[in-house]
Amino acid sequence: MKKRFFGGIHPDGRKELSAASALRSLSPKLAILPMQQHIGAPCRPLVRVGEDVLRGQRIGDGEGLCVPVHASVSGRVVAVEPRPHPSGREINAVVIENDRLDRAVPCRENHLPTEQLEPQDILRAIREAGIVGMGGAAFPGDAKALGALGRIDCLIANACECEPYITADDALLRRFPDQVLQGMAILKQCLKPQRAVLAVEDNKAEAIARLQAKMTEDDAAELLVLPARYPQGSERQLILAVTGRELAPGSLPADAGCAVFNVSTFAAIYRAVRLGLPLTQRIVTVSGEAIRRPQNLLVRIGTPLSELIALAGGLTEENARVHSGGPMMGLLQKDLSAPVVKAVNCVLCLPEEKKSAAAPVCLRCGKCVEVCPMRLMPLELYRSERSGDLNALRSLNPFDCIECGCCAYVCPGALPLVEHIRRGKRSLKEGVQK
Amino acid sequence: MNAEMNSSPHIHSPLSTRRIMLDVLIALLPAFLAGAARLGWRALAVGGVSVAAALGSEALVCALRRRGCSPSDGSAAVTGLLLAMTLPVSVPLWQTALGAAFAVIVVKEMGGGLGQNAFNPALAARALLMLLFPASISRYPALDGVSSATPLHRMALSALPQESPLELLLGNCSGSIGEISSIALLAGGAYLIHRRVISPRIPLACIGAVAALSLLLPRAGSSLHSSLQWMLCQLLSGGLLLGAIFMVTDYSSSPVTPRGQAIYGALCGGLIVLLRSVGIYPEGVTYAILIANALAGCIDRLCIPRRFGVQRGGRA
Numbered sequence: 001m002k003k004r005f006f007g008g009i010h011p012d013g014r015k016e017l018s019a020a021s022a023l024r025s026l027s028p029k030l031a032i033l034p035m036q037q038h039i040g041a042p043c044r045p046l047v048r049v050g051e052d053v054l055r056g057q058r059i060g061d062g063e064g065l066c067v068p069v070h071a072s073v074s075g076r077v078v079a080v081e082p083r084p085h086p087s088g089r090e091i092n093a094v095v096i097e098n099d100r101l102d103r104a105v106p107c108r109e110n111h112l113p114t115e116q117l118e119p120q121d122i123l124r125a126i127r128e129a130g131i132v133g134m135g136g137a138a139f140p141g142d143a144k145a146l147g148a149l150g151r152i153d154c155l156i157a158n159a160c161e162c163e164p165y166i167t168a169d170d171a172l173l174r175r176f177p178d179q180v181l182q183g184m185a186i187l188k189q190c191l192k193p194q195r196a197v198l199a200v201e202d203n204k205a206e207a208i209a210r211l212q213a214k215m216t217e218d219d220a221a222e223l224l225v226l227p228a229r230y231p232q233g234s235e236r237q238l239i240l241a242v243t244g245r246e247l248a249p250g251s252l253p254a255d256a257g258c259a260v261f262n263v264s265t266f267a268a269i270y271r272a273v274r275l276g277l278p279l280t281q282r283i284v285t286v287s288g289e290a291i292r293r294p295q296n297l298l299v300r301i302g303t304p305l306s307e308l309i310a311l312a313g314g315l316t317e318e319n320a321r322v323h324s325g326g327p328m329m330g331l332l333q334k335d336l337s338a339p340v341v342k343a344v345n346c347v348l349c350l351p352e353e354k355k356s357a358a359a360p361v362c363l364r365c366g367k368c369v370e371v372c373p374m375r376l377m378p379l380e381l382y383r384s385e386r387s388g389d390l391n392a393l394r395s396l397n398p399f400d401c402i403e404c405g406c407c408a409y410v411c412p413g414a415l416p417l418v419e420h421i422r423r424g425k426r427s428l429k430e431g432v433q434k
Numbered sequence: 435m436n437a438e439m440n441s442s443p444h445i446h447s448p449l450s451t452r453r454i455m456l457d458v459l460i461a462l463l464p465a466f467l468a469g470a471a472r473l474g475w476r477a478l479a480v481g482g483v484s485v486a487a488a489l490g491s492e493a494l495v496c497a498l499r500r501r502g503c504s505p506s507d508g509s510a511a512v513t514g515l516l517l518a519m520t521l522p523v524s525v526p527l528w529q530t531a532l533g534a535a536f537a538v539i540v541v542k543e544m545g546g547g548l549g550q551n552a553f554n555p556a557l558a559a560r561a562l563l564m565l566l567f568p569a570s571i572s573r574y575p576a577l578d579g580v581s582s583a584t585p586l587h588r589m590a591l592s593a594l595p596q597e598s599p600l601e602l603l604l605g606n607c608s609g610s611i612g613e614i615s616s617i618a619l620l621a622g623g624a625y626l627i628h629r630r631v632i633s634p635r636i637p638l639a640c641i642g643a644v645a646a647l648s649l650l651l652p653r654a655g656s657s658l659h660s661s662l663q664w665m666l667c668q669l670l671s672g673g674l675l676l677g678a679i680f681m682v683t684d685y686s687s688s689p690v691t692p693r694g695q696a697i698y699g700a701l702c703g704g705l706i707v708l709l710r711s712v713g714i715y716p717e718g719v720t721y722a723i724l725i726a727n728a729l730a731g732c733i734d735r736l737c738i739p740r741r742f743g744v745q746r747g748g749r750a
Binding site: 006009011164236246247248249251321323327328329330331332348350356358359361362363364365366369370372373374375376377379397400403405408409410411412413414416418419422 | 440441442443444445446447449450451452453454503504507547548549550633685686688689690691692695738739740741742743744
């Protein structure tokens with residue numbers, strides 16, 4: 001049943017930088033809460049400047065594919081205006097001055113046995129808590145679960161965390177394995193799959209031991225240890241590894257009878273359904289060679305990246321490159337006042353890049369073809385995008401590309417392959433519109 | 435410009451173009467030095483002239499083209515050293531220089547430049563020299579009073595060479611500068627595979643095809659023992675290992691698809707056996723690989739990897 005995915009790479013994990021640290025909490029002076037932290041329609045602010053808010057209070061919501069945003073600290077709203085967002089754009093945000101009192105909205109706990117939880121109640125709790133996919137995609141959690149309702153036989157908890165440096169899920173599993181397992185039991189009750197699998201890479205020995213200790217009496221979920229290889233945590237590659245099924249181009253996991261959620265999302269679901277707590281905090285890895293004290297932080301959503309960096313001892317060099325997310329798929333940050341949003345799992349600080357004098361050149365070595373987990377031909381995609389041959393480009397299936405970056409990582413000629421494939425997708429989409 | 439620099443991924447494998455070329459030079463060095471140790475100081479002169487001429491030609495072309503290329507990437511040095519290794523030690527130095535200049539200027543740079551040339555520059559240059567100066571390319575000087583015939587000269591007559599497979603492995607025979615020491619070539623190949631400069635697919639397919647075909651093809655009056663010996667001598671003599679490890683794996687003239695690479699390697703092996711047994715030259719590696727070079731693009735088009743989530747034949 002299990003199947004190795006094709007291609008992939010073994011970059012130096014560098015996880016030892018942050019893995020061993022204690023989990024410190026961080027509550028910011030100013031919480032900047034963008035009204036869009038998910039894929040879909042943005043929220044409307046529900047509070048005005050000057051208003052007093054409690055932690056856990058809903059401060060933004062909207063219709064359609066949308067989940068609400070909650071205040072992550074108590075205090076006064078000091079601004080509702082566009083602010084820098086880790087995506088690089090400016091997005092309307094509610095800014096709260098933290099009064100450090102941590103006054104919270106009273107929450108309704110739910111201690112019903114799991115079998116008595118109703119699917120629609122679970123879905124409602126997931127939506128009301130503002131839960132999105134916390135592995136990076138930020139798809140609204142209730143919509144994803146609803147799409148899987150009655151269609152799946154396998155529920156997968158993704159703890160692969162295959163990107164180098166990041167240890168946030170690892171820290172979560174070591175500290176709060178119960179929350180993840182209970183979250184899985186809740187969603188299993190909601191979606192009724194035959195199997196619930198927690199997939200983890202074999203480089204997280206302590207987390208695996210913790211889970212095994214907890215799972216002995218628990219038959220709700222099975223643990224699957226996969227060899228560490230990037231991009232094992234990518235949805236399509238993970239479904240292949242767990243079920244042996246290859247998702248057809250353009251189709252969704254539910255089409256192959258699967259639903260994949262990050263382990264942080266499962267913990268958030270547990271906290272939402274059982275404790276009545278909305279999503280207002282998450283674990284973020286602050287790591288890289290250019291940060292003084294790499295570590296994991298339990299961070300309020302909305303904390304500016306600069307505060308995480310300061311708490312981790314600051315940058316070691318002036319020209320360090322700061323990214324949200326991992327080194328393979330993360331985004332370079334120009335403005336460190338951008339906040340941690342729900343899907344940010346890492347603030348990665350790398351030293352200034354030494355610019356190579358040589359111009360990028362394709363050696364036709366074939367390494368990009370050898371590592372592409374979607375079995376594309378990155379060098380040909382690059383060439384047809386550069387020459388503007390859209391028909392050739394389309395025949396190379398650029399929309400299959402998951403932008404994992406394996407090709408550009410291995411390219412000895414340093415071609416910006418991912419960037420050009422992205423451009424190719426854009427020109428094809430524009431071509432269709434015209 | 436900025437968008438490209440800021441694009442993910444933000445880390446990069448340490449294996450750069452220049453590092454790859456350095457690794458190939460490192461891998462070639464033991465075999466080259468083993469040849470020089472056996473054939474004398476003149477081998478060093480041939481190697482030096484060839485590398486210098488290749489680098490000089492590359493510098494000239496880069497100066498004329500005035501855009502993004504530089505002899506410092508090391509690819510011209512690799513071409514120069516590879517050419518020297520395919521030549522007999524007695525080759526006139528001016529012919530060596532001519533060959534190296536042809537390899538870099540005509541075959542590589544006029545063929546599209548680094549990564550784009552369809553034919554292996556060193557082998558194309560050797561083929562040219564064989565055409566222009568057959569006497570100096572196919573003459574192997576006597577060693578310590580031993581016969582000047584290379585093992586392959588005898589095998590062209592369907593006779594086993596005088597040397598045992600062990601002697602061939604250790605380089606106790608005559609031949610071109612770089613093909614003498616099989617064990618040094620194998621060590622170089624192991625280094626390149628370890629460094630992930632080449633995948634073992636191509637050399638294994640090529641060597642495997644030669645082994646299988648030389649075992650299977652009927653030869654008059656042969657016992658199993660002599661068949662095995664015949665196979666080993668085919669593998670260890672002439673330019674087979676030099677070709678299979680360092681020439682067939684040349685990036686720009688070989689396929690990029692994994693399946694295509696395996697097919698291409700086997701094709702090279704098959705052509706080598708064919709040309710060794712039917713041609714007027716005892717050796718067939720040079721022409722076999724050049725013919726396969728011409729087919730590499732076609733092989734790639736037939737071997738495009740199966741699309742993820744789609745069965746072969748297009749069914750989802």
